[in-house]
Amino acid sequence: MQALNESGSFFLELFFSGLTRGSIYALIALGYTMVYGIIGLINFAHGEIYMIGAFVGLTVAGILSILQFNLIAILVLAALFAMVYAAAYGYTIEKVAYKPLRGSTRLAPLISAIGMSMFLREYVILAQTPDFVSFPALTEGLFDLGAFSSMIQPTELVILIFSFLMMAGLFILIKKTKIGKAMRAISQDREMAMLLGVNSDRMISLTFMIGSALAAFGAILISAHVGQINYNIGFVVGIKAFTAAVLGGIGSIPGAALGGIILGLTESFATGYVSSDYEDVFAFGILVLILIFKPAGILGKSTTEKV
Template sequence: MIGAFMGLIVAGVLTALGLPALSILVIALIIAVLYSAAYGYTVEKIAYKPLRGAPRLAPLISAIGMSILLQNYIMLAQTPDFLPFPRLIPDLEFMAPYENFLATSDLFIIVTSISVMVALTLFIKFTRMGKAMRATAQNRKMAMLVGVNVDQVISMTFIIGSGLAAVGGVLIASHIGQINFAIGFLAGIKAFTAAVLGGIGSIPGAVLGGLVLGWTESFAAGYVSSDYEDVFAFCLLVLILIFRPAGLLGKQRAQKV
Protein backbone atom coordinates (compact mmCIF):
# COMPACT_ATOMS: atom_id res chain seq x y z
CA MET A 1 0.00 0.00 0.00
CA ILE A 2 2.74 2.42 0.99
CA GLY A 3 4.67 1.37 -2.08
CA ALA A 4 1.73 1.95 -4.37
CA PHE A 5 1.03 5.35 -2.87
CA MET A 6 4.66 6.38 -3.09
CA GLY A 7 4.69 5.28 -6.69
CA LEU A 8 1.58 7.30 -7.36
CA ILE A 9 2.92 10.41 -5.70
CA VAL A 10 6.33 10.26 -7.33
CA ALA A 11 4.76 9.51 -10.69
CA GLY A 12 2.37 12.40 -10.26
CA VAL A 13 5.15 14.84 -9.44
CA LEU A 14 7.34 13.61 -12.27
CA THR A 15 4.52 13.74 -14.77
CA ALA A 16 3.91 17.31 -13.74
CA LEU A 17 7.61 17.96 -14.35
CA GLY A 18 7.20 16.41 -17.79
CA LEU A 19 9.63 13.49 -17.82
CA PRO A 20 9.42 10.65 -20.38
CA ALA A 21 7.26 7.66 -19.43
CA LEU A 22 9.96 5.03 -19.04
CA SER A 23 12.13 7.13 -16.76
CA ILE A 24 9.08 7.92 -14.63
CA LEU A 25 8.43 4.21 -14.19
CA VAL A 26 12.02 3.49 -13.17
CA ILE A 27 12.33 6.44 -10.81
CA ALA A 28 8.92 5.84 -9.24
CA LEU A 29 9.73 2.18 -8.70
CA ILE A 30 13.10 2.92 -7.12
CA ILE A 31 11.79 5.62 -4.80
CA ALA A 32 8.79 3.48 -3.83
CA VAL A 33 11.07 0.58 -2.94
CA LEU A 34 13.47 2.74 -0.95
CA TYR A 35 10.72 4.44 0.98
CA SER A 36 8.87 1.23 1.72
CA ALA A 37 12.10 -0.31 2.94
CA ALA A 38 12.60 2.69 5.23
CA TYR A 39 9.06 2.23 6.52
CA GLY A 40 9.71 -1.45 7.12
CA TYR A 41 12.84 -0.60 9.08
CA THR A 42 11.00 1.94 11.22
CA VAL A 43 8.02 -0.33 11.83
CA GLU A 44 10.32 -3.04 13.08
CA LYS A 45 12.06 -0.61 15.44
CA ILE A 46 8.77 0.59 16.92
CA ALA A 47 6.44 -2.37 16.98
CA TYR A 48 8.64 -5.47 17.03
CA LYS A 49 12.06 -4.78 18.53
CA PRO A 50 10.84 -3.71 21.98
CA LEU A 51 8.79 -6.90 22.11
CA ARG A 52 11.53 -9.38 21.42
CA GLY A 53 11.36 -11.93 24.18
CA ALA A 54 7.80 -10.99 25.13
CA PRO A 55 5.02 -13.61 25.07
CA ARG A 56 4.14 -14.70 21.54
CA LEU A 57 0.81 -12.87 21.53
CA ALA A 58 2.41 -9.47 22.10
CA PRO A 59 4.18 -8.92 18.75
CA LEU A 60 1.12 -10.24 16.91
CA ILE A 61 -1.16 -7.73 18.54
CA SER A 62 1.25 -4.85 18.04
CA ALA A 63 1.56 -5.91 14.39
CA ILE A 64 -2.20 -5.68 13.96
CA GLY A 65 -2.11 -2.31 15.69
CA MET A 66 0.60 -1.17 13.30
CA SER A 67 -1.39 -2.33 10.30
CA ILE A 68 -4.46 -0.37 11.46
CA LEU A 69 -2.29 2.64 12.24
CA LEU A 70 -0.63 2.71 8.82
CA GLN A 71 -3.88 2.24 6.93
CA ASN A 72 -5.56 5.07 8.76
CA TYR A 73 -2.52 7.27 8.42
CA ILE A 74 -2.67 6.93 4.63
CA MET A 75 -6.42 7.39 4.69
CA LEU A 76 -6.18 10.62 6.66
CA ALA A 77 -3.15 12.03 4.88
CA GLN A 78 -4.29 11.15 1.38
CA THR A 79 -7.88 10.14 0.76
CA PRO A 80 -10.40 7.50 1.78
CA ASP A 81 -11.53 7.12 -1.84
CA PHE A 82 -10.12 5.13 -4.70
CA LEU A 83 -7.44 7.01 -6.62
CA PRO A 84 -6.85 6.39 -10.31
CA PHE A 85 -3.30 5.14 -10.81
CA PRO A 86 -1.52 6.29 -13.96
CA ARG A 87 -0.43 3.65 -16.47
CA LEU A 88 3.25 3.72 -15.77
CA ILE A 89 4.21 0.92 -18.13
CA PRO A 90 4.31 2.21 -21.71
CA ASP A 91 3.31 -0.02 -24.63
CA LEU A 92 6.43 -1.07 -26.43
CA GLU A 93 6.40 -1.28 -30.17
CA PHE A 94 7.78 -4.76 -30.71
CA MET A 95 4.98 -6.11 -28.56
CA ALA A 96 2.26 -4.74 -30.82
CA PRO A 97 1.58 -8.00 -32.74
CA TYR A 98 1.06 -10.00 -29.54
CA GLU A 99 -0.91 -7.38 -27.70
CA ASN A 100 -4.11 -9.37 -27.76
CA PHE A 101 -2.89 -12.02 -25.43
CA LEU A 102 0.12 -10.44 -23.74
CA ALA A 103 0.22 -6.71 -23.16
CA THR A 104 3.50 -4.97 -22.44
CA SER A 105 2.51 -4.44 -18.85
CA ASP A 106 1.88 -8.17 -18.41
CA LEU A 107 5.28 -8.96 -19.88
CA PHE A 108 6.92 -6.37 -17.68
CA ILE A 109 5.24 -7.81 -14.57
CA ILE A 110 6.29 -11.36 -15.45
CA VAL A 111 9.88 -10.38 -16.18
CA THR A 112 10.17 -8.28 -13.04
CA SER A 113 8.71 -10.95 -10.76
CA ILE A 114 10.94 -13.66 -12.17
CA SER A 115 14.06 -11.56 -11.82
CA VAL A 116 13.13 -10.60 -8.26
CA MET A 117 12.56 -14.26 -7.41
CA VAL A 118 15.91 -15.30 -8.83
CA ALA A 119 17.71 -12.45 -7.11
CA LEU A 120 16.10 -13.27 -3.78
CA THR A 121 16.91 -16.95 -4.05
CA LEU A 122 20.53 -16.17 -4.83
CA PHE A 123 20.67 -13.70 -1.97
CA ILE A 124 19.28 -16.14 0.59
CA LYS A 125 21.38 -19.04 -0.64
CA PHE A 126 24.77 -17.55 -1.29
CA THR A 127 25.41 -14.37 0.69
CA ARG A 128 26.59 -14.11 4.28
CA MET A 129 23.45 -12.18 5.18
CA GLY A 130 21.27 -14.83 3.59
CA LYS A 131 22.96 -17.53 5.58
CA ALA A 132 22.54 -15.48 8.76
CA MET A 133 18.85 -15.11 7.96
CA ARG A 134 18.36 -18.83 7.59
CA ALA A 135 20.22 -19.43 10.83
CA THR A 136 18.07 -16.87 12.67
CA ALA A 137 14.92 -18.41 11.31
CA GLN A 138 15.96 -21.85 12.50
CA ASN A 139 17.01 -20.93 15.97
CA ARG A 140 17.49 -17.40 17.17
CA LYS A 141 19.43 -18.25 20.28
CA MET A 142 21.84 -20.55 18.50
CA ALA A 143 22.39 -17.96 15.77
CA MET A 144 23.26 -15.43 18.44
CA LEU A 145 25.70 -17.85 20.02
CA VAL A 146 27.61 -18.39 16.79
CA GLY A 147 27.99 -14.66 16.33
CA VAL A 148 25.10 -13.62 14.13
CA ASN A 149 23.89 -10.11 14.85
CA VAL A 150 20.25 -11.11 15.17
CA ASP A 151 18.88 -7.58 15.51
CA GLN A 152 20.60 -6.54 12.32
CA VAL A 153 19.38 -9.63 10.48
CA ILE A 154 15.78 -9.06 11.52
CA SER A 155 16.02 -5.39 10.51
CA MET A 156 17.36 -6.51 7.17
CA THR A 157 14.49 -8.95 6.57
CA PHE A 158 12.01 -6.19 7.25
CA ILE A 159 13.82 -3.87 4.85
CA ILE A 160 13.94 -6.46 2.08
CA GLY A 161 10.39 -7.65 2.65
CA SER A 162 8.95 -4.13 2.59
CA GLY A 163 10.97 -3.24 -0.49
CA LEU A 164 9.63 -6.29 -2.33
CA ALA A 165 6.10 -5.46 -1.23
CA ALA A 166 6.57 -2.04 -2.81
CA VAL A 167 7.58 -3.64 -6.12
CA GLY A 168 4.41 -5.72 -5.99
CA GLY A 169 2.35 -2.69 -4.98
CA VAL A 170 3.53 -0.49 -7.83
CA LEU A 171 3.16 -3.27 -10.40
CA ILE A 172 -0.31 -4.33 -9.35
CA ALA A 173 -1.47 -0.71 -9.03
CA SER A 174 -0.38 0.19 -12.53
CA HIS A 175 -1.89 -3.06 -13.78
CA ILE A 176 -5.29 -2.58 -12.15
CA GLY A 177 -5.30 1.18 -12.46
CA GLN A 178 -6.64 2.27 -9.09
CA ILE A 179 -5.55 2.20 -5.48
CA ASN A 180 -6.93 3.01 -2.06
CA PHE A 181 -5.70 2.83 1.49
CA ALA A 182 -7.03 -0.67 2.13
CA ILE A 183 -5.49 -2.57 -0.78
CA GLY A 184 -2.59 -3.70 1.36
CA PHE A 185 -4.76 -5.55 3.86
CA LEU A 186 -6.11 -8.19 1.53
CA ALA A 187 -2.78 -8.36 -0.29
CA GLY A 188 -1.05 -9.05 3.00
CA ILE A 189 -3.40 -11.89 3.86
CA LYS A 190 -3.08 -13.37 0.41
CA ALA A 191 0.70 -13.07 0.53
CA PHE A 192 0.61 -14.98 3.78
CA THR A 193 -1.72 -17.57 2.25
CA ALA A 194 0.63 -18.04 -0.67
CA ALA A 195 3.62 -18.40 1.62
CA VAL A 196 1.83 -20.94 3.84
CA LEU A 197 0.50 -22.76 0.81
CA GLY A 198 3.97 -23.27 -0.57
CA GLY A 199 5.64 -23.86 2.74
CA ILE A 200 7.01 -21.11 4.98
CA GLY A 201 10.69 -20.50 4.41
CA SER A 202 10.95 -21.82 0.89
CA ILE A 203 11.15 -19.34 -2.00
CA PRO A 204 10.12 -21.78 -4.77
CA GLY A 205 7.33 -22.80 -2.42
CA ALA A 206 6.14 -19.23 -2.10
CA VAL A 207 6.19 -18.87 -5.88
CA LEU A 208 4.24 -22.09 -6.35
CA GLY A 209 1.85 -21.06 -3.58
CA GLY A 210 1.27 -17.71 -5.24
CA LEU A 211 0.57 -19.37 -8.58
CA VAL A 212 -1.77 -21.97 -7.11
CA LEU A 213 -3.62 -19.33 -5.14
CA GLY A 214 -3.95 -17.09 -8.18
CA TRP A 215 -5.21 -19.91 -10.37
CA THR A 216 -7.66 -21.13 -7.76
CA GLU A 217 -9.08 -17.66 -7.43
CA SER A 218 -9.33 -17.06 -11.15
CA PHE A 219 -10.90 -20.43 -11.91
CA ALA A 220 -13.31 -20.16 -9.00
CA ALA A 221 -14.25 -16.68 -10.11
CA GLY A 222 -14.70 -17.87 -13.66
CA TYR A 223 -16.56 -21.12 -13.07
CA VAL A 224 -18.45 -20.46 -9.86
CA SER A 225 -18.96 -16.79 -9.16
CA SER A 226 -16.65 -13.80 -9.01
CA ASP A 227 -18.39 -12.65 -5.85
CA TYR A 228 -16.79 -15.49 -3.94
CA GLU A 229 -13.24 -15.01 -5.21
CA ASP A 230 -11.87 -14.14 -1.79
CA VAL A 231 -13.92 -16.81 -0.07
CA PHE A 232 -12.12 -19.44 -2.13
CA ALA A 233 -8.75 -17.96 -1.23
CA PHE A 234 -9.54 -18.23 2.46
CA CYS A 235 -11.04 -21.70 2.15
CA LEU A 236 -7.88 -22.83 0.41
CA LEU A 237 -5.82 -21.42 3.27
CA VAL A 238 -7.92 -23.21 5.87
CA LEU A 239 -7.78 -26.51 3.97
CA ILE A 240 -4.02 -26.31 3.53
CA LEU A 241 -3.46 -25.58 7.18
CA ILE A 242 -5.61 -28.51 8.21
CA PHE A 243 -4.28 -31.13 5.84
CA ARG A 244 -0.74 -30.00 5.09
CA PRO A 245 0.35 -27.44 7.63
CA ALA A 246 3.94 -27.55 6.34
CA GLY A 247 2.82 -26.45 2.89
CA LEU A 248 3.18 -28.02 -0.53
CA LEU A 249 6.97 -27.94 -0.66
CA GLY A 250 7.71 -27.80 3.06
CA LYS A 251 8.97 -30.72 5.05
CA GLN A 252 6.88 -32.10 7.87
CA ARG A 253 9.00 -31.68 10.91
CA ALA A 254 8.45 -33.35 14.24
CA GLN A 255 8.01 -30.93 17.07
CA LYS A 256 10.74 -30.88 19.63
CA VAL A 257 10.33 -29.70 23.14
Protein backbone atom coordinates in the same frame (compact mmCIF):
# COMPACT_ATOMS: atom_id res chain seq x y z
CA MET B 1 -13.56 -24.86 -34.69
CA GLN B 2 -14.30 -21.24 -34.04
CA ALA B 3 -15.74 -22.07 -30.62
CA LEU B 4 -12.77 -24.24 -29.77
CA ASN B 5 -10.40 -21.45 -30.71
CA GLU B 6 -12.34 -19.00 -28.61
CA SER B 7 -12.38 -21.23 -25.58
CA GLY B 8 -8.68 -21.85 -26.07
CA SER B 9 -7.82 -18.18 -26.09
CA PHE B 10 -10.13 -17.64 -23.12
CA PHE B 11 -8.19 -20.32 -21.31
CA LEU B 12 -4.87 -18.68 -22.17
CA GLU B 13 -6.17 -15.30 -21.09
CA LEU B 14 -7.16 -16.73 -17.73
CA PHE B 15 -3.87 -18.57 -17.49
CA PHE B 16 -1.79 -15.45 -18.02
CA SER B 17 -3.89 -13.27 -15.77
CA GLY B 18 -3.60 -15.95 -13.10
CA LEU B 19 0.14 -16.14 -13.57
CA THR B 20 0.37 -12.36 -13.25
CA ARG B 21 -1.67 -12.28 -10.10
CA GLY B 22 0.26 -15.20 -8.76
CA SER B 23 3.62 -13.58 -9.28
CA ILE B 24 2.46 -10.52 -7.35
CA TYR B 25 1.18 -12.72 -4.55
CA ALA B 26 4.52 -14.46 -4.62
CA LEU B 27 6.46 -11.21 -4.29
CA ILE B 28 4.45 -10.25 -1.22
CA ALA B 29 4.40 -13.75 0.19
CA LEU B 30 8.20 -13.69 0.17
CA GLY B 31 8.09 -10.89 2.72
CA TYR B 32 5.81 -12.88 4.99
CA THR B 33 7.78 -16.03 4.67
CA MET B 34 11.18 -14.43 5.24
CA VAL B 35 10.03 -12.67 8.38
CA TYR B 36 8.30 -15.79 9.64
CA GLY B 37 11.35 -17.88 8.89
CA ILE B 38 13.62 -15.60 10.85
CA ILE B 39 11.61 -14.63 13.92
CA GLY B 40 8.46 -16.75 13.73
CA LEU B 41 6.14 -13.77 13.51
CA ILE B 42 3.33 -13.09 11.07
CA ASN B 43 3.91 -9.52 10.07
CA PHE B 44 0.32 -8.34 9.83
CA ALA B 45 1.40 -4.89 8.72
CA HIS B 46 3.06 -6.29 5.59
CA GLY B 47 -0.01 -5.63 3.43
CA GLU B 48 0.00 -2.04 4.68
CA ILE B 49 3.62 -1.60 3.67
CA TYR B 50 2.62 -2.74 0.20
CA MET B 51 -0.11 -0.09 0.21
CA ILE B 52 2.26 2.62 1.40
CA GLY B 53 4.68 1.63 -1.34
CA ALA B 54 1.93 2.20 -3.89
CA PHE B 55 1.12 5.63 -2.47
CA VAL B 56 4.75 6.74 -2.39
CA GLY B 57 5.09 5.52 -5.96
CA LEU B 58 2.02 7.53 -6.94
CA THR B 59 3.38 10.69 -5.33
CA VAL B 60 6.75 10.35 -7.03
CA ALA B 61 5.22 9.47 -10.38
CA GLY B 62 2.87 12.42 -10.09
CA ILE B 63 5.63 14.92 -9.40
CA LEU B 64 7.84 13.57 -12.15
CA SER B 65 5.05 13.58 -14.69
CA ILE B 66 4.31 17.22 -13.83
CA LEU B 67 8.02 17.88 -14.41
CA GLN B 68 7.56 16.04 -17.74
CA PHE B 69 10.09 13.27 -17.35
CA ASN B 70 9.86 10.45 -19.84
CA LEU B 71 7.86 7.36 -18.98
CA ILE B 72 10.71 4.97 -18.34
CA ALA B 73 12.49 7.39 -16.03
CA ILE B 74 9.25 7.88 -14.11
CA LEU B 75 8.74 4.15 -13.77
CA VAL B 76 12.28 3.51 -12.57
CA LEU B 77 12.34 6.39 -10.11
CA ALA B 78 8.85 5.69 -8.76
CA ALA B 79 9.72 2.05 -8.17
CA LEU B 80 13.04 3.01 -6.58
CA PHE B 81 11.52 5.55 -4.21
CA ALA B 82 8.67 3.22 -3.32
CA MET B 83 11.11 0.46 -2.47
CA VAL B 84 13.37 2.71 -0.41
CA TYR B 85 10.44 4.13 1.51
CA ALA B 86 8.82 0.75 2.05
CA ALA B 87 12.14 -0.53 3.39
CA ALA B 88 12.34 2.45 5.73
CA TYR B 89 8.79 1.85 6.95
CA GLY B 90 9.49 -1.84 7.42
CA TYR B 91 12.61 -1.03 9.42
CA THR B 92 10.77 1.47 11.62
CA ILE B 93 7.80 -0.81 12.22
CA GLU B 94 10.09 -3.58 13.33
CA LYS B 95 11.90 -1.28 15.74
CA VAL B 96 8.74 0.23 17.21
CA ALA B 97 6.22 -2.58 17.30
CA TYR B 98 8.11 -5.88 17.29
CA LYS B 99 11.57 -5.47 18.75
CA PRO B 100 10.47 -4.45 22.27
CA LEU B 101 8.26 -7.54 22.31
CA ARG B 102 10.89 -10.17 21.68
CA GLY B 103 10.68 -12.78 24.35
CA SER B 104 7.12 -11.95 25.41
CA THR B 105 4.04 -14.13 24.86
CA ARG B 106 3.07 -15.39 21.41
CA LEU B 107 -0.06 -13.31 21.27
CA ALA B 108 1.54 -9.95 22.08
CA PRO B 109 3.47 -9.32 18.82
CA LEU B 110 0.48 -10.46 16.82
CA ILE B 111 -1.84 -7.95 18.48
CA SER B 112 0.81 -5.28 18.18
CA ALA B 113 1.02 -6.08 14.47
CA ILE B 114 -2.75 -5.73 14.05
CA GLY B 115 -2.57 -2.40 15.85
CA MET B 116 0.22 -1.29 13.54
CA SER B 117 -1.78 -2.28 10.51
CA MET B 118 -4.81 -0.28 11.72
CA PHE B 119 -2.58 2.68 12.44
CA LEU B 120 -1.02 2.68 8.98
CA ARG B 121 -4.35 2.42 7.19
CA GLU B 122 -5.75 5.37 9.11
CA TYR B 123 -2.52 7.25 8.60
CA VAL B 124 -2.87 6.97 4.85
CA ILE B 125 -6.57 7.88 4.97
CA LEU B 126 -5.79 11.02 6.96
CA ALA B 127 -2.63 12.01 5.13
CA GLN B 128 -3.83 11.24 1.62
CA THR B 129 -7.38 10.25 0.86
CA PRO B 130 -10.04 7.69 1.75
CA ASP B 131 -11.12 7.47 -1.91
CA PHE B 132 -9.79 5.58 -4.86
CA VAL B 133 -7.17 7.53 -6.78
CA SER B 134 -6.06 6.74 -10.28
CA PHE B 135 -2.57 5.42 -10.76
CA PRO B 136 -0.70 6.22 -13.99
CA ALA B 137 -0.30 3.39 -16.50
CA LEU B 138 3.48 3.47 -16.33
CA THR B 139 4.13 0.05 -17.80
CA GLU B 140 1.67 0.14 -20.67
CA GLY B 141 3.94 1.30 -23.45
CA LEU B 142 6.98 -0.81 -22.64
CA PHE B 143 6.15 -3.64 -25.03
CA ASP B 144 4.24 -3.91 -28.25
CA LEU B 145 2.80 -7.37 -28.36
CA GLY B 146 0.95 -7.14 -31.64
CA ALA B 147 -0.94 -10.34 -32.34
CA PHE B 148 -0.55 -11.79 -28.86
CA SER B 149 -2.28 -8.90 -27.15
CA SER B 150 -5.56 -10.82 -26.99
CA MET B 151 -4.00 -13.34 -24.64
CA ILE B 152 -1.74 -11.23 -22.49
CA GLN B 153 -1.69 -7.52 -21.89
CA PRO B 154 1.64 -5.70 -22.05
CA THR B 155 1.29 -4.63 -18.40
CA GLU B 156 0.88 -8.26 -17.42
CA LEU B 157 4.00 -9.24 -19.31
CA VAL B 158 5.94 -6.52 -17.49
CA ILE B 159 4.73 -7.87 -14.16
CA LEU B 160 5.72 -11.42 -15.10
CA ILE B 161 9.20 -10.50 -16.29
CA PHE B 162 10.11 -8.16 -13.48
CA SER B 163 8.71 -10.20 -10.66
CA PHE B 164 10.57 -13.27 -11.88
CA LEU B 165 13.75 -11.24 -12.11
CA MET B 166 13.23 -9.98 -8.57
CA MET B 167 12.62 -13.46 -7.24
CA ALA B 168 15.67 -14.78 -9.00
CA GLY B 169 17.70 -11.98 -7.44
CA LEU B 170 16.36 -12.89 -4.03
CA PHE B 171 17.21 -16.57 -4.46
CA ILE B 172 20.78 -15.63 -5.35
CA LEU B 173 20.96 -13.31 -2.35
CA ILE B 174 19.74 -16.00 0.01
CA LYS B 175 21.72 -18.90 -1.42
CA LYS B 176 24.99 -17.36 -2.56
CA THR B 177 25.87 -14.34 -0.46
CA LYS B 178 27.17 -13.99 3.05
CA ILE B 179 24.09 -12.02 4.10
CA GLY B 180 21.88 -14.82 2.90
CA LYS B 181 23.94 -17.33 4.79
CA ALA B 182 23.60 -15.27 7.97
CA MET B 183 19.85 -15.07 7.49
CA ARG B 184 19.55 -18.80 7.02
CA ALA B 185 21.71 -19.35 10.08
CA ILE B 186 19.44 -17.17 12.22
CA SER B 187 16.32 -18.91 11.02
CA GLN B 188 17.84 -22.27 11.96
CA ASP B 189 19.08 -21.33 15.39
CA ARG B 190 19.21 -17.73 16.46
CA GLU B 191 21.30 -18.16 19.58
CA MET B 192 23.89 -20.32 17.90
CA ALA B 193 24.16 -17.88 15.01
CA MET B 194 24.71 -15.04 17.47
CA LEU B 195 27.43 -17.03 19.19
CA LEU B 196 29.15 -17.42 15.87
CA GLY B 197 29.24 -13.67 15.38
CA VAL B 198 26.10 -12.97 13.35
CA ASN B 199 24.55 -9.65 14.30
CA SER B 200 21.01 -10.92 14.63
CA ASP B 201 19.31 -7.55 15.19
CA ARG B 202 20.82 -6.19 12.03
CA MET B 203 19.86 -9.28 10.06
CA ILE B 204 16.27 -9.10 11.30
CA SER B 205 16.07 -5.45 10.26
CA LEU B 206 17.53 -6.33 6.90
CA THR B 207 14.96 -9.09 6.43
CA PHE B 208 12.13 -6.67 7.11
CA MET B 209 13.63 -4.17 4.70
CA ILE B 210 14.09 -6.64 1.87
CA GLY B 211 10.60 -8.06 2.31
CA SER B 212 9.09 -4.57 2.37
CA ALA B 213 10.98 -3.45 -0.70
CA LEU B 214 9.76 -6.51 -2.62
CA ALA B 215 6.18 -5.76 -1.59
CA ALA B 216 6.51 -2.15 -2.74
CA PHE B 217 7.92 -3.28 -6.06
CA GLY B 218 4.96 -5.57 -6.51
CA ALA B 219 2.64 -2.74 -5.53
CA ILE B 220 3.99 -0.42 -8.24
CA LEU B 221 3.70 -3.08 -10.93
CA ILE B 222 0.17 -4.14 -10.05
CA SER B 223 -1.06 -0.57 -9.48
CA ALA B 224 0.19 0.44 -12.92
CA HIS B 225 -1.70 -2.56 -14.30
CA VAL B 226 -4.97 -2.01 -12.42
CA GLY B 227 -4.90 1.78 -12.68
CA GLN B 228 -6.23 2.76 -9.28
CA ILE B 229 -5.30 2.44 -5.61
CA ASN B 230 -6.82 3.22 -2.23
CA TYR B 231 -5.93 2.68 1.40
CA ASN B 232 -7.58 -0.71 1.47
CA ILE B 233 -5.55 -2.49 -1.23
CA GLY B 234 -3.10 -3.93 1.27
CA PHE B 235 -5.67 -5.79 3.31
CA VAL B 236 -6.99 -8.36 0.85
CA VAL B 237 -3.68 -8.71 -0.98
CA GLY B 238 -1.98 -9.20 2.37
CA ILE B 239 -4.29 -12.04 3.36
CA LYS B 240 -3.96 -13.65 -0.03
CA ALA B 241 -0.19 -13.39 0.01
CA PHE B 242 -0.23 -14.93 3.44
CA THR B 243 -2.39 -17.74 2.06
CA ALA B 244 0.20 -18.20 -0.66
CA ALA B 245 2.98 -18.34 1.90
CA VAL B 246 1.11 -20.94 3.94
CA LEU B 247 0.19 -22.89 0.82
CA GLY B 248 3.83 -23.21 -0.17
CA GLY B 249 4.96 -23.87 3.38
CA ILE B 250 5.66 -20.87 5.52
CA GLY B 251 9.33 -20.19 6.05
CA SER B 252 10.25 -21.72 2.69
CA ILE B 253 11.23 -19.22 0.00
CA PRO B 254 10.63 -21.37 -3.09
CA GLY B 255 7.43 -22.43 -1.38
CA ALA B 256 6.19 -18.84 -1.25
CA ALA B 257 6.83 -18.39 -4.96
CA LEU B 258 5.12 -21.66 -5.82
CA GLY B 259 2.23 -20.96 -3.48
CA GLY B 260 1.66 -17.54 -4.98
CA ILE B 261 1.48 -18.88 -8.49
CA ILE B 262 -0.81 -21.78 -7.57
CA LEU B 263 -3.12 -19.42 -5.72
CA GLY B 264 -3.15 -16.91 -8.59
CA LEU B 265 -3.98 -19.58 -11.17
CA THR B 266 -6.69 -21.14 -8.99
CA GLU B 267 -8.32 -17.80 -8.42
CA SER B 268 -8.16 -16.83 -12.05
CA PHE B 269 -9.70 -20.08 -13.29
CA ALA B 270 -12.30 -20.10 -10.56
CA THR B 271 -13.46 -16.60 -11.38
CA GLY B 272 -13.38 -17.33 -15.11
CA TYR B 273 -15.20 -20.64 -15.09
CA VAL B 274 -17.27 -20.61 -11.89
CA SER B 275 -18.27 -17.18 -10.61
CA SER B 276 -16.55 -13.88 -10.07
CA ASP B 277 -18.69 -12.97 -7.05
CA TYR B 278 -16.91 -15.40 -4.82
CA GLU B 279 -13.37 -14.61 -5.93
CA ASP B 280 -12.11 -13.96 -2.42
CA VAL B 281 -14.02 -16.87 -0.96
CA PHE B 282 -11.92 -19.25 -3.06
CA ALA B 283 -8.69 -17.87 -1.62
CA PHE B 284 -9.92 -18.11 1.95
CA GLY B 285 -11.40 -21.53 1.27
CA ILE B 286 -8.04 -22.77 0.00
CA LEU B 287 -6.36 -21.34 3.09
CA VAL B 288 -8.72 -23.11 5.45
CA LEU B 289 -8.44 -26.42 3.57
CA ILE B 290 -4.65 -26.34 3.56
CA LEU B 291 -4.43 -25.54 7.22
CA ILE B 292 -6.69 -28.46 7.98
CA PHE B 293 -5.11 -31.08 5.77
CA LYS B 294 -1.50 -30.04 5.33
CA PRO B 295 -0.57 -27.29 7.76
CA ALA B 296 3.08 -27.54 6.78
CA GLY B 297 2.32 -26.54 3.18
CA ILE B 298 3.58 -28.01 -0.08
CA LEU B 299 7.30 -27.45 0.40
CA GLY B 300 7.35 -26.89 4.15
CA LYS B 301 8.82 -29.26 6.66
CA SER B 302 6.45 -30.39 9.33
CA THR B 303 7.99 -29.92 12.72
CA THR B 304 7.05 -31.60 15.91
CA GLU B 305 6.89 -29.56 19.04
CA LYS B 306 9.33 -30.61 21.70
CA VAL B 307 8.49 -30.26 25.33
